[in-house]
Amino acid sequence: MSAEFNKEQPLERPCQFIKGVGPRRAEDLSRLGIETVEDLLLHFPRSYLDLGAPEPLNRLQAGQRATVRGRVMASGERQPRRGMRILSVLLEDGHGRITLTFFNQPYLKKIIRNGVEVIAAGEVSLFRSALQMVSPEFEILESEPDSRSMLERPLLPVYPLTRGVGQRWLRKLLERVLAMPEFTGELREILPQEWLTEMDWPGRIDAIRQLHFPADRGSLERARTRLKFDELFLLQLLGALRRKRRQEEHGIRLTGGDRLLEPFLAALPFELTDSQRKVLKRIREDLISGGRMNRLLQGDVGSGKTVVALAALIIAVEGNMQSAFMVPLEVLARQHNQKWAIPLESLGVRTALLTGGTPAREKRRILAELKSGEIDLLFGTQALIQEGVDFARLGLAVVDEQHRFGVMQRAHLLSQGMPHMLVMSATPIPRSLAMTLYGDLDLSIIDELPPGRPALVTRLSSESKLPEIYSFIRDRLLKEDERAFLIFPLVEEGDKLELKSAKEEFEELKSGVFADIPCDLVHGRMSPAAKSEALERFRSGESRLLMATTVIEVGIDIPEATLMVIHNPERFGLSQLHQLRGRIGRGTRKSYCMLAPPEMLGESAGERLTSFVRHKDGFKLAEEDLKQRGPGEIFGARQHGRPELSLAHPLLDAELVELARIRARALTDDDPELVAVDLRPLRSLLLRAYKDRLVLSGVG
Ligand code: ADP
Ligand code: MG
Numbered sequence: 001m002s003a004e005f006n007k008e009q010p011l012e013r014p015c016q017f018i019k020g021v022g023p024r025r026a027e028d029l030s031r032l033g034i035e036t037v038e039d040l041l042l043h044f045p046r047s048y049l050d051l052g053a054p055e056p057l058n059r060l061q062a063g064q065r066a067t068v069r070g071r072v073m074a075s076g077e078r079q080p081r082r083g084m085r086i087l088s089v090l091l092e093d094g095h096g097r098i099t100l101t102f103f104n105q106p107y108l109k110k111i112i113r114n115g116v117e118v119i120a121a122g123e124v125s126l127f128r129s130a131l132q133m134v135s136p137e138f139e140i141l142e143s144e145p146d147s148r149s150m151l152e153r154p155l156l157p158v159y160p161l162t163r164g165v166g167q168r169w170l171r172k173l174l175e176r177v178l179a180m181p182e183f184t185g186e187l188r189e190i191l192p193q194e195w196l197t198e199m200d201w202p203g204r205i206d207a208i209r210q211l212h213f214p215a216d217r218g219s220l221e222r223a224r225t226r227l228k229f230d231e232l233f234l235l236q237l238l239g240a241l242r243r244k245r246r247q248e249e250h251g252i253r254l255t256g257g258d259r260l261l262e263p264f265l266a267a268l269p270f271e272l273t274d275s276q277r278k279v280l281k282r283i284r285e286d287l288i289s290g291g292r293m294n295r296l297l298q299g300d301v302g303s304g305k306t307v308v309a310l311a312a313l314i315i316a317v318e319g320n321m322q323s324a325f326m327v328p329l330e331v332l333a334r335q336h337n338q339k340w341a342i343p344l345e346s347l348g349v350r351t352a353l354l355t356g357g358t359p360a361r362e363k364r365r366i367l368a369e370l371k372s373g374e375i376d377l378l379f380g381t382q383a384l385i386q387e388g389v390d391f392a393r394l395g396l397a398v399v400d401e402q403h404r405f406g407v408m409q410r411a412h413l414l415s416q417g418m419p420h421m422l423v424m425s426a427t428p429i430p431r432s433l434a435m436t437l438y439g440d441l442d443l444s445i446i447d448e449l450p451p452g453r454p455a456l457v458t459r460l461s462s463e464s465k466l467p468e469i470y471s472f473i474r475d476r477l478l479k480e481d482e483r484a485f486l487i488f489p490l491v492e493e494g495d496k497l498e499l500k501s502a503k504e505e506f507e508e509l510k511s512g513v514f515a516d517i518p519c520d521l522v523h524g525r526m527s528p529a530a531k532s533e534a535l536e537r538f539r540s541g542e543s544r545l546l547m548a549t550t551v552i553e554v555g556i557d558i559p560e561a562t563l564m565v566i567h568n569p570e571r572f573g574l575s576q577l578h579q580l581r582g583r584i585g586r587g588t589r590k591s592y593c594m595l596a597p598p599e600m601l602g603e604s605a606g607e608r609l610t611s612f613v614r615h616k617d618g619f620k621l622a623e624e625d626l627k628q629r630g631p632g633e634i635f636g637a638r639q640h641g642r643p644e645l646s647l648a649h650p651l652l653d654a655e656l657v658e659l660a661r662i663r664a665r666a667l668t669d670d671d672p673e674l675v676a677v678d679l680r681p682l683r684s685l686l687l688r689a690y691k692d693r694l695v696l697s698g699v700g
Contacts, residue, residue, distance in 0.1 A: 011038035011186045012688065018177060028164030037183050038688065040174070044211050044227075044647060045157035048220070049121050049137045052154050057096030060124045060131055067121040068098060068133070069141070072114050077106070091118060098124070099132040117141040139168075155214045174212050188681030190230065195663070201226040228648035229656050235645070236657075236664035237682075238690050242440035243294075243665075244672045251292030251420060252395050254319035256284055260347050261314050267343055268307065275299075275448045276308050282444055283312045283422065287319075287396070293420035296402070296434060299446030300618035301582030302453070305424050308446070309398045310340060312422055317349050317376045321395025324378045324413070326385070328401045330355045330528040331535050335557060337379045344377060354380035354389070357529050385412040394419040401426060426579065426618075433626060433650040433657075456585035458593045458613045463567075469594050470513045473563050477517050477544050482589065484563035486547040487580060489571045490524070499523060499549065506547050514545055523549040559587030569595040569612075570605035574625035578618050626651050 014036060016026035034040050054069035070093035078086045089100040089112050100120055102108050112118060122136030137158045159170050177183055187205045196203060202210060202223055210223035265272065272280070279297060286293035299305045313323040327333050337353040344351050352366050352375045369375045373392035378384065394416040399409075402423035413419065423441070434443055461469060473484050488505070490498045502523065510519045520543035522534045538546045539558050561584045569577060585591035595609055615621050650657060667674075674683045 009186065009684075009688070010183055011041075012036050015040055018173070020176070021173065025164070028162060031162045032160060032165065037177065040177060041183070041187065041208060042646070043159065043174075046160050047137065047158045048214065049119065049139060049156040049158055050154070051119055051139070051156060054093075054119060057091070057093045057098050057131070060096070060098065062124055062126040062131070064124050065122070066124055067119065069093060069117070069119045070098070071117050072112055073097070074114065075109070075112060077109060087112075089118075091120070097131070099127070099130060100136055100138065101127075101132055101134045103135065111140060112138070153213055154216060155220065157212050178209055178212060188685075190682040190685055191233075192678065196226075199226075199229075201229070204230065224647060225656070228653055229660060231645050231648045232653070232657050232660035233664060234686055234689055236660040237668070237686060239440040240661075240664040240668040241672070241674075243442075244668045246294055246440065247291050249292050249418065251290060251418070252319075252321060253290045254287040254315055254321065254395065256288035256315060257318050260318045260349065261311060263347055264311065264314050264343070270450065272307070273304065273446070273448050273450055275446045276304055279444045279446055280308050280311050283308070284315060286442075287312070287315055287420055292418060293396075293422065294441055295422050295444055296441040297422055297424045297444050297446070298434065299424075299426070300449065301426050301579060302449060302586055303446040304450055305400075305426070305446060306336070309400070309422060309424060310344075313377055313396055313398060314344075314347075314349065316396035316420070319395060321393050321419075322370070322373065322376055322378070322391050323396045323398070324380070324384055324391070324394060324419075325398045326380060326382070326400065326413070328381065330357055330381055331532045331556065332400070333379050333381050334532055334536075339557075340379075350374060350376045352378050354378055354383050355528075356381060356383050357532075358383065382409070385409055391416050393417065396420045396422065399423045426582070452588070454585060454588055454590045456581070456591045456593065456616070458581065458595070458616075460595050460597075460609055460613050463596050463598050466565075466596055467513075469565055469596065470509070472592075473545075473565070474513055474517065476563060480589075481541065481560060482544070482563060483538060483541070483558060483561040484545045485561060485565070485580075485583060486545065487564065487566045488547065488549050489566075489568050490549050499525060502547075502549050509547070517545055518543045519545045519547065521547045521549075556583050557586060558583070561586065562589050562591040564591075564593045566593070566595050568597065569609060570597045570601055574608055574612055574621045575618075577612050578621045582618075623651060 014026060015021050015029050015034060016023050018037065018040075021029070029035075029040070032043060034043050050067050053067065055066040057068060057070060060066055060068070068091065070091035073090045073092050075087065075089040078088070080086065083104075085104055085106055087102040087105065087108055089102075091098050091100060100112075100118070118138055118140055120133060120136040120138040122133040125132055125134065139156055157171060157174075159167060161167060161170065184205060187208060189204050191201075191204070195201070200222065201207070202219070204226070207223035207226040210219050211227060214220035214223070283293070283295065283297075286295060297305055297308065309325065313325060316323040325336060327336065333353060333355050337351065341351045341353075350369075352369070354363065354366050358366070366375065366378075367388055367390070370378065371390050371392055378391075383389075394413075397413040397416075397419045399413070399421070402425050414421070434441075476482055477484060486509075488502050490502060503521070506519070506521050520534045520537055522531050526534070534543075534546070535556065537543045541560070564581065564584045566572075566577070566580060572580070581593045584593060595613070597605070597609060601609070611624055612621065615624070648656065667679075671679065674686075
């Protein structure tokens with residue numbers, strides 16, 4: 001298969017070899033992530049200029065989006081301050097007038113000259129009681145003859161641009177390249193013809209053309225859906241191929257006896273929920289199947305993922321294998337060890353704790369006992385995957401809060417004899433997104449909370465009400481054995497000034513309203529050990545009120561914590577707020593989460609907080625949260641070049657994700673090597689798109 005990937009592939013040629021694109025322009029293009037001809041062809045418009053039906057200028061109203069058409073009567077440039085130039089262009093259409101305003105684009109002066117006819121689209125606003133459009137999309141109607149044909153199109157593409165790459169130039173370039181058979185001939189169809197017929201989708205080449213220069217809205221939408229599917233399908237195929245390969249690997253076959261598991265479950269102070277039981281059953285099946293498990297376990301905050309993971313680890317120990325439980329924070333590792341070491345040891349399971357803070361001598365002992373196989377279960381942080389940590393026979397690795405770790409870290413654990421993997425996430429990711437991000441994982445969801453959870457009330461209050469909130473907290477803390485969190489998010493955890501003012505606030509509260517209550521502070525500049533100690537004092541009740549500047553969001557489990565005040569909640573995203581709130585309401589008492597934003601709130605922040613108060617369900621909140629962000633952001637820092645998804649959105653296109661997943665799995669079940677002749681174009685596209693993520697030899 002690797003033979004198919006070569007520099008002779010015309011689509012892989014650098015842009016500078018296209019006629020009319022020299023090295024300088026090629027460099028400009030590369031700032032848009034466009035390196036190759038294929039990148040260029042897949043650089044899609046962000047919107048379209050509708051040349052069809054301009055609105056008469058006397059009928060416009062402020063606030064409306066409109067397309068207008070008129071002749072330039074006058075134009076002028078101002079420079080209100082250094083570094084800002086404003087170009088104003090007055091347009092007239094025989095019915096009325098409008099001003100087009102452009103910032104810092106001095107070259108436009110030469111393009112939008114007096115007398116030329118302009119079509120522009122944008123939002124109409126009022127400026128000194130006259131109509132204007134700020135930074136509209138526009139096109140000159142009387143330009144050179146060769147762009148006439150372009151203007152006969154009903155919808156003109158509007159591309160994302162960068163310095164040195166103008167709209168008109170890019171349009172013409174794409175029009176030219178789309179007319180070069182040496183390139184377009186290489187854009188092969190990748191989907192079976194039956195699928196296209198069934199879905200009424202255009203072919204791939206046709207769809208790419210339509211996206212750049214649509215014939216009409218209808219064809220544009222069909223083409224867009226088709227190309228979204230392609231993006232999702234390739235990603236799913238990548239996952240499906242990896243999954244297939246994994247299933248064919250030999251996994252460690254565990255016995256699945258319950259000499260240890262049964263007493264462990266029996267000793268718990270609660271019964272597993274149905275949902276926990278179901279997930280555990282699936283995991284057990286995986287572990288005894290003979291294949292290798294790679295499973296993502298999702299569950300809302302407090303749904304009880306930890307015991308399920310521990311039960312799985314015990315199955316491994318029962319099968320005479322070692323197991324590892326990795327968490328992202330030292331305090332969490334300690335918390336797990338503290339809570340579970342004794343019950344596990346009493347079953348005869350040898351446990352140990354390894355973190356960055358483990359003293360050198362103890363660390364040496366642990367490493368030796370891991371290697372000799374004496375330790376059965378190791379709790380720890382990233383320290384687990386350091387150089388020198390060698391397990392004698394690792395059977396199962398659990399990675400908690402897995403989004404905090406990278407792929408490489410998972411890979412590192414796998415290098416220890418290919419153990420079964422269970423990764424867990426408390427940031428609930430909607431199913432379609434999880435499928436997009438982790439196509440090669442199997443997915444389990446704990447979808448109910450343990451019964452008997454007390455009421456958790458969330459209130460949207462405000463900064464000015466803080467005195468009342470504080471006195472409420474004080475009363476509760478004096479009367480009951482409860483704990484309270486005060487959260488002060490810093491804009492930047494490293495900022496000394498901000499930290500100083502937070503500390504001052506802490507001192508003030510400590511010697512003021514909360515003078516008769518033991519208080520503590522944790523912040524991001526403390527050492528992990530000092531943080532752990534502060535949390536420990538809080539857990540034990542030595543301190544009762546914990547002020548935190550660091551986001552203490554993940555995993556902290558203190559049943560007595562019932563009160564939380566969040567200052568500046570508008571600085572957090574919904575998922576983060578949900579994680580924070582999940583720190584309270586874990587015991588048996590009614591809990592209160594109070595939000596104290598400043599009085600003046602932006603509209604979107606206000607909506608976010610209101611929806612946070614309304615929804616308790618983490619999945620709902622995550623969905624709301626993610627819908628507001630683009631795919632690029634969801635995938636985090638994108639690699640250079642084209643983003644994996646530029647058209648499709650993993651949430652908004654949930655149905656297409658599902659379809660792509662089903663089709664990708666079916667295809668790889670039929671033909672795991674993609675060797676059929678008509679799959680060749682698909683194979684080469686997959687290789688071009690994901691060459692760095694596919695181990696070539698393994699795929700074909
Ligand atoms: P998360 O899924 O957020 O990691 P945890 O595993 O920390 O949740 O569980 C939250 C709390 O609920 C813990 O104190 C845990 O002991 C408790 N718990 C877990 N399962 C149950 C259950 N079935 N019934 C009652 N309490 C449970
Ligand atoms: Mg947890």
